[in-house]
Every structure is written in structure tokens, then in C-alpha cells.
Amino acid sequence: xxRFILAEDQLPTAWFNxxxxxxxxxxxxxxxxxxxxxxxxxxxxxxxxxxxAQEVSTDPWIDIPGxxxxxxxxxxxxxxxxxxxxxAALGTPARIYFKDESVSPAGSHKPNTAVPQAFYNKAxxxxxxxxxxxxxxxxxxxxxxxxxxxxxxxxxxVRASYDQKPYRKIMMEVWGGEVVxxxxxxxxxxxxxxxxxxxxxxxxxxxxDTHYALGSVLNHVLLHQTVIGLEARDxxxxxxxxxxxxxxxxxxxxxxxxxxxxxxxxxxGVRLVAVEPASCPTLxxxxxxxxxxxTAGMTPLLPMYTLGHDFVPPSIHAGGLRYHGxxxxxxxxxxxxxxxxxxxxxxKVFEAALQFARxxxxxxxxxAAHGIAKVIDEALAAKESGEERVILFNYCGHGHLDxxxxxxxxxxxxxxx
Amino acid sequence: xxRFILAEDQLPTAWFNxxxxxxxxxxxxxxxxxxxxxxxxxxxxxxxxxxxAQEVSTDPWIDIPGxxxxxxxxxxxxxxxxxxxxxAALGTPARIYFKDESVSPAGSHKPNTAVPQAFYNKAxxxxxxxxxxxxxxxxxxxxxxxxxxxxxxxxxxVRASYDQKPYRKIMMEVWGGEVVxxxxxxxxxxxxxxxxxxxxxxxxxxxxDTHYALGSVLNHVLLHQTVIGLEARDxxxxxxxxxxxxxxxxxxxxxxxxxxxxxxxxxxGVRLVAVEPASCPTLxxxxxxxxxxxTAGMTPLLPMYTLGHDFVPPSIHAGGLRYHGxxxxxxxxxxxxxxxxxxxxxxKVFEAALQFARxxxxxxxxxAAHGIAKVIDEALAAKESGEERVILFNYCGHGHLDxxxxxxxxxxxxxxx
Numbered sequence: 001x002x003r004f005i006l007a008e009d010q011l012p013t014a015w016f017n018x019x020x021x022x023x024x025x026x027x028x029x030x031x032x033x034x035x036x037x038x039x040x041x042x043x044x045x046x047x048x049x050x051x052x053a054q055e056v057s058t059d060p061w062i063d064i065p066g067x068x069x070x071x072x073x074x075x076x077x078x079x080x081x082x083x084x085x086x087x088a089a090l091g092t093p094a095r096i097y098f099k100d101e102s103v104s105p106a107g108s109h110k111p112n113t114a115v116p117q118a119f120y121n122k123a124x125x126x127x128x129x130x131x132x133x134x135x136x137x138x139x140x141x142x143x144x145x146x147x148x149x150x151x152x153x154x155x156x157x158v159r160a161s162y163d164q165k166p167y168r169k170i171m172m173e174v175w176g177g178e179v180v181x182x183x184x185x186x187x188x189x190x191x192x193x194x195x196x197x198x199x200x201x202x203x204x205x206x207x208x209d210t211h212y213a214l215g216s217v218l219n220h221v222l223l224h225q226t227v228i229g230l231e232a233r234d235x236x237x238x239x240x241x242x243x244x245x246x247x248x249x250x251x252x253x254x255x256x257x258x259x260x261x262x263x264x265x266x267x268x269g270v271r272l273v274a275v276e277p278a279s280c281p282t283l284x285x286x287x288x289x290x291x292x293x294x295t296a297g298m299t300p301l302l303p304m305y306t307l308g309h310d311f312v313p314p315s316i317h318a319g320g321l322r323y324h325g326x327x328x329x330x331x332x333x334x335x336x337x338x339x340x341x342x343x344x345x346x347x348k349v350f351e352a353a354l355q356f357a358r359x360x361x362x363x364x365x366x367x368a369a370h371g372i373a374k375v376i377d378e379a380l381a382a383k384e385s386g387e388e389r390v391i392l393f394n395y396c397g398h399g400h401l402d403x404x405x406x407x408x409x410x411x412x413x414x415x416x417x
Numbered sequence: 418x419x420r421f422i423l424a425e426d427q428l429p430t431a432w433f434n435x436x437x438x439x440x441x442x443x444x445x446x447x448x449x450x451x452x453x454x455x456x457x458x459x460x461x462x463x464x465x466x467x468x469x470a471q472e473v474s475t476d477p478w479i480d481i482p483g484x485x486x487x488x489x490x491x492x493x494x495x496x497x498x499x500x501x502x503x504x505a506a507l508g509t510p511a512r513i514y515f516k517d518e519s520v521s522p523a524g525s526h527k528p529n530t531a532v533p534q535a536f537y538n539k540a541x542x543x544x545x546x547x548x549x550x551x552x553x554x555x556x557x558x559x560x561x562x563x564x565x566x567x568x569x570x571x572x573x574x575v576r577a578s579y580d581q582k583p584y585r586k587i588m589m590e591v592w593g594g595e596v597v598x599x600x601x602x603x604x605x606x607x608x609x610x611x612x613x614x615x616x617x618x619x620x621x622x623x624x625x626d627t628h629y630a631l632g633s634v635l636n637h638v639l640l641h642q643t644v645i646g647l648e649a650r651d652x653x654x655x656x657x658x659x660x661x662x663x664x665x666x667x668x669x670x671x672x673x674x675x676x677x678x679x680x681x682x683x684x685x686g687v688r689l690v691a692v693e694p695a696s697c698p699t700l701x702x703x704x705x706x707x708x709x710x711x712t713a714g715m716t717p718l719l720p721m722y723t724l725g726h727d728f729v730p731p732s733i734h735a736g737g738l739r740y741h742g743x744x745x746x747x748x749x750x751x752x753x754x755x756x757x758x759x760x761x762x763x764x765k766v767f768e769a770a771l772q773f774a775r776x777x778x779x780x781x782x783x784x785a786a787h788g789i790a791k792v793i794d795e796a797l798a799a800k801e802s803g804e805e806r807v808i809l810f811n812y813c814g815h816g817h818l819d820x821x822x823x824x825x826x827x828x829x830x831x832x833x834x
Binding site for chain 2: 174358
């Protein structure tokens with residue numbers, strides 16, 4: 001057997017909260033003006049109370065509402081796949097498993113949190129959500145989720161992406177999302193994620209019917225993603241594995257990594273590995289300190305590894321990993337030594353992507369390929385040492401809308417940064 | 418439950434041969450020069466003996482080689498999904514099921530035959546395959562399959578598509594396929610499927626190490642696709658359905674329709690429906706007669722519904738359905754009254770695609786959306802009459818590489834032909 005499938009009624013019914021399982025409590029977010037710890041009231045213009053409560057909850061498990069499960073089950077549980085053809089190509093004794101999050105409607109793990117975020121907002125009477133999107137994965141996911149709850153969605157898309165990636169924009173429109181280039185008031189500016197966040201936040205605070213939604217970094221976002229790791233635990237048992245030796249995922253804001261890895265945090269023997277781009281090495285070369293989530297300094301200050309909120313990463317193809325900061329929980333796990341981090345240049349990443357596509361048949365998103373590059377290194381290390389290592393990684397998205405990046409790689413135009 | 422999953426070891430191990438189940442024998446293909454029935458020797462320059470034998474076999478079942486199953490199981494069995502959210506949106510008492518063939522590496526049903534075609538060629542010592550591709554689905558599938566058997570693949574792509582659809586070309590290159598625009602000797606010509614077939618055939622007959630591969634129309638191609646219908650039969654039983662009332666699929670050359678429908682041919686109460694574009698109405702407005710498979714008249718004459726081998730269909734977005742002829746078996750089933758056919762304009766088709774995307778979450782290929790338009794009509798007819806109709810259709814491909822067509826539809830640029 002190489003694919004391990006759970007039945008629909010084996011979908012997790014509660015999210016795994018890693019907060020009460022950490023070695024020590026998290027440091028609180030600070031108000032951008034007063035630099036005092038923020039309270040719930042500071043966040044109510046942007047988020048519904050249910051999400052604000054999840055942000056700080058110390059309950060070990062948080063129930064997933066039935067109305068959310070009804071939509072998640074359109075594609076969940078996702079398959080766990082043993083990459084036997086990749087193993088054979090590498091000649092490794094390692095057993096390699098991946099969680100296939102590319103099967104969601106939007107093609108990535110992002111709808112796992114877009115759906116509950118839309119639900120909780122709708123439940124509190126909000127009928128419209130705004131957000132920013134860079135590469136487009138998050139905007140796509142939120143457009144899908146709001147279409148399921150009959151809500152409006154407005155996506156501020158970084159203008160350079162808006163112009164260069166029309167397919168992502170169209171996909172949002174197929175689900176009824178309204179997409180505008182950002183910054184809205186500077187039509188000649190190429191835009192940035194920071195500016196797009198400012199546009200989306202400004203829109204949300206200005207209207208009673210509207211809230212803002214974020215696709216990574218925050219605790220409640222990573223909480224929603226833990227369905228990935230919970231399913232993977234059950235599926236590894238189906239595959240006859242007691243536990244993985246190493247869990248690997250790419251890391252931008254941290255949501256797909258947290259989703260897969262958090263349920264394994266209490267298992268001390270399991271190594272957890274974050275893979276980031278060498279051109280945006282937040283965890284490997286950043287500093288752990290309080291910093292803003294956005295460029296303009298409008299968001300609360302978060303305790304995290306950061307390259308500085310004014311850091312502008314080079315325009316690499318894994319747009320989802322181009323973030324100056326990182327999830328505070330991920331940052332803490334790395335700081336405490338519970339999680340490793342490694343950075344790769346994109347040439348190595350696309351080499352791994354091609355090897356995966358030609359052995360396993362699936363064309364990965366550049367973000368996912370960062371994880372695959374580390375998987376290959378781990379599998380070759382196991383071959384070297386003759387070890388039967390069990391490797392688990394997150395296939396967090398397909399590359400169907402990223403083929404221009406492959407074209408650059410195949411024809412020698414990729415900048416190997 | 419809304420998704421019905423078979424285990425890997427429930428993948429069919431034999432293909433279903435509809436030939437011995439037809440009311441009367443098929444009329445033979447004729448030699449394009451002599452107009453006499455062709456024999457195996459006429460086909461050996463192009464195809465391996467195993468496929469030539471399958472083309473005329475009357476064995477009711479034909480074993481699938483283990484080496485083929487090893488690759489099919491990368492994505493098969495595919496899910497059968499009950500489209501409960503679409504049912505709710507339509508308010509229909511019908512129960513709607515779809516077979517999700519979009520989960521294959523190439524994103525459509527095409528690899529089901531690309532893999533065995535590559536295998537049988539390799540087994541007879543062929544190391545290189547040529548083919549033509551229009552929209553790109555078939556070239557993608559064959560590039561994937563040859564990469565799995567370490568064979569070379571050369572794809573002659575209709576020049577207009579080559580220029581307009583770079584993503585499809587890149588996907589073929591990711592799997593190691595070589596893609597060139599056709600016609601090769603007329604760089605200013607936009608090309609046609611007929612001319613591309615001529616290029617691919619000429620290449621294959623000129624080299625001992627090379628054969629040609631076709632992605633639809635022929636009996637052995639449709640045979641390989643019957644895994645779709647065989648799995649669907651088992652999955653409907655899991656869903657508690659004794660049989661479908663109506664089986665629906667889009668029809669270009671006939672391979673995804675044949676693959677889903679053939680296993681239901683012996684079940685007299687089951688209606689079988691082909692859906693084609695109004696702009697290329699082969700089954701609904703063509704004539705049943707002997708005609709060439711290609712524009713240039715190089716292929717054998719096939720007994721089929723045809724609009725004439727010099728018919729040039731308008732440039733609609735469902736490129737996979739733009740074929741002047743049709744599978745001889747499909748043609749015979751329609752002529753004998755065992756199968757219905759209906760044609761829709763693409764405006765109605767995209768309206769259905771959008772309704773599906775917003776209810777079920779998946780963005781269909783324009784080809785698949787032809788079937789969905791008929792599904793919606795059948796479901797609304799069931800609502801009108803208060804009937805509990807069981808509808809089965811083939812979700813034969815995703816629309817991730819067809820988003821430009823959605824853009825045209827959403828912004829009023831679609832020609833409603």
C-alpha cells in the first residue's frame with residue numbers, strides 16, 4: 001500500500017492547541033502605540049470574539065464546529081502517501097511519507113483556516129471580509145471560503161502579482177471574490193505585502209459589516225491547520241509506523257509547518273524541521289525580538305524571529321515564503337531548541353521539485369519544494385548511515401499556477417538566491 | 418458520507434472490453450489507399466503488437482499488467498463524490514455523483530491510457546514516442562507516462578496553442594517531454610490537430626526506435642479508460658445505489674465518456690449521454706460514414722459520426738472537444754440508439770461551471786463543464802417531476818490551466834457559440 005486514506009468520519013473533530021504544551025508561556029503581543037500587552041478590545045474591530053478567544057486559549061483541544069466540518073469534508077481527510085518511487089530513485093532505506101494538502105479546492109492547505117475564519121465571522125453577523133494576498137494562495141482560499149458562506153470578500157493583491165499572475169486573480173473571481181491591486185491610492189507603485197495589509201485593515205475598520213482575515217502567523221490560524229498533523233498521526237499508524245523520526249515543512253509565516261508539526265511537539269523523539277528560502281532567512285539569520293507584522297507598523301508587535309519589518313525579500317518564486325517575520329509559536333519552538341531550521345537557495349529547491357515530479361508524478365508548488373529539498377537530504381543521509389529513517393513532510397500545495405517558475409528553471413533564467 | 422473511496426487493492430485488475438457486448442460487430446477500419454479492411458501489418462510501424470491486438474480483441478476482460486497498476490496506483494482508485502452542495506443549491510431530489518479524474522498527475526483522465534501505451538511500447542523495445550496535442554492535456558499525460566518508464570517523448574503542439582498556452586508546454590517539459598510547435602515546416606502557420614498528427618506520424622514511421630501514440634478515438638484507448646466506470650460501479654454500491662439512472666460525460670474523441678459509460682452498456686435501464694459543444698456537433702449533427710481521422714487523409718478510414726475531416730471547429734475554450742469525428746464505438750452506440758447525444762453552447766457551459774465551482778468548490782475544465790451543464794438539466798428535470806434520479810458524471814479534469822477561459826466568461830468576452 002502506498003496511499004493511506006481515512007474515512008470521512010475519521011476527520012478530527014477538535015483542533016490541537018499547542019499553547020498549553022509549550023515549555024513556558026508565550027510572551028504577549030504589544031499594542032503598537034502604547035507597547036503594553038493588548039487586550040481583546042484592541043482586536044474587535046478586526047476579528048470576531050471567537051477567534052480572539054482562540055488566539056489566547058489554553059484549552060488543550062478546541063472543538064471544530066459542525067458547519068466547518070461540513071465544508072472541510074469536501075476534501076478532507078487528505079491522503080497520506082508513501083513516496084515509494086522517490087525512495088527508489090534515491091536508493092534510500094528511509095520511508096518517506098507526505099500529507100497531500102494540494103487536493104483542496106484552492107490547491108493548498110490555506111482553506112483549512114479560511115473556512116473557520118469565514119464561519120466565525122458570519123456567526124457574529126459579519127457579512128464581508130477583507131484580506132491581502134501576495135502570491136495569491138491565501139486570497140484564493142478566502143474567496144473559496146466566503147463563497148461557501150454566501151459572504152462578500154475583497155482581496156487587496158500586491159500590484160506586481162496582480163499584473164504578473166492573472167490566473168490567481170481569475171480563480172478568486174470564479175468564487176466571487178473582488179480583487180483589486182494594492183496600494184489602491186498609488187497606481188504606479190508595484191506594491192508590497194505590508195502595503196496590502198494596510199489597505200485591507202483600513203477597509204475593515206471603516207465598515208461595520210466588515211472584518212479582516214489573516215492567512216498565517218497568528219495562533220488561531222496555526223490552530224486551524226492542526227487537522228493536518230492530527231490526520232497524519234492516524235494515517236502513519238495505518239501505515240504501521242509508530243512515529244515519524246523527522247517532520248519537515250516549508251516555513252513562511254508558519255501555518256503549514258505548524259499544522260503538520262504541532263501535534264508532534266509533545267513526542268520528544270520526533271525532530272521538527274522548518275525549511276525557509278536562503279533569500280528570506282528569518283529563522284536562520286533573523287533576530288528574536290518584538291516587531292510589527294506589517295511594513296507600516298499598524299499591527300500589534302509580536303515576539304518573533306524577524307529580519308526587520310522593513311526588510312524587502314528578493315522576488316523569488318516561492319512567494320508564500322517571502323515574509324520578514326514568523327509565527328510567534330514557531331519562533332518560540334526554534335528559540336527553545338524544540339524545532340530546527342534550515343535555509344536553501346531556490347536552485348536546489350527546483351532541482352528537488354523536478355526529481356519529485358519525475359518520480360512521484362506531482363508538480364509541487366515552489367513553497368512545497370523547499371520541504372522536498374530537505375526530505376531528499378534527510379533520505380540521502382539515511383542512505384549514507386544505513387538507517388531506516390521515517391520522514392514525514394507536508395505537500396502543502398500544487399504548482400499548477402506556478403509553472404512560469406519551472407520555465408525559468410528549465411531554461412536557465414532562475415536566479416539561484 | 419459524501420466521498421466514496423476504494424482501497425488501493427480494489428483497483429480493477431482487468432479492463433472491460435465492450436466490443437463483445439455490442440449488439441452487432443463493428444465495421445472494420447479501411448486502408449486509406451486501397452479502401453480494403455486493414456490488417457495488423459498496416460499498423461506495426463505506429464503501434465506495438467499488444468495494442469494492435471487490443472484494438473480488435475473480443476475477450477470480455479483484458480488483464481492490466483502489474484507494471485501498469487504500479488503507476489496507476491499513484492492516484493487510483495479515484496474518489497467518487499456525492500455533490501451534496503450542488504444538489505442543495507439546485508433544490509433537487511436527484512442524487513448526483515461524480516468520478517474525480519482530476520486527481521491524476523496531469524489533471525485529467527488521460528494518463529489512464531498514456532501509462533499502458535508507454536508500457537506496451539517499452540516492452541517491445543521502443544524507447545521513444547511521438548504524439549500531437551491541441552489544448553495540451555494529452556501531451557501532458559504522455560510526457561508524464563514516458564517519464565515513468567524512462568522513455569523519450571516528442572510532442573507536436575498546434576502552434577496557436579503553443580503560443581497561447583505556455584503553461585501546458587512547461588508542464589510537459591517538467592516531465593522531460595520535448596515540445597515543438599506544429600506544423601514544423603511552416604513557421605507562420607497557426608497549425609491544426611490534423612497537421613500535428615501528420616508531423617507526429619511522419620516522425621514515428623521514419624525511426625526504428627519510435628512509435629506513435631494517440632490519446633482518444635481508438636478502441637484500445639477507450640478500453641484503458643474503463644477503469645473509471647469499473648471503479649464507479651463499485652463505489653456506487655458503497656453509496657447504497659443499485660445503479661445510476663443516467664451516466665453523463667463530455668465527448669470529444671470519446672475516451673472519457675467511453676471510460677465511464679462502457680461498463681454500464683449491458684445494464685439496459687441505464688441511460689448513457691454524450692455531451693458535445695454546439696460549435697462542433699459531431700454526434701448530433703454529423704453524418705455516420707467512413708472518414709479519415711486526420712485532416713491530411715493519412716490515417717485509416719474509420720466508421721464514425723463525422724463533420725468531415727476538413728471541418729475546422731471554431732476556437733472554443735474546450736479544446737479537448739474540438740474534433741471532427743468520434744470514436745467508432747461511441748458512434749455505433751449512438752447510431753444503435755443505446756446512447757443519447759446533446760450539444761450545448763459554451764455560455765451555458767460556463768454558467769454551469771461557475772455554479773459547480775461555487776457550490777462544490779472545484780474549478781472544472783471547460784470539457785468537464787459540458788457534462789456538468791447536462792447534469793444540472795437532468796437534476797432540474799428530476800425536481801420538476803419529483804423523481805429520485807441517480808445521476809453519475811465524469812469530472813474528467815480540473816480547470817487550473819484554463820482560467821483564461823473563465824476570465825473571458827466573467828468579463829463578457831466569451832463567444833457564446
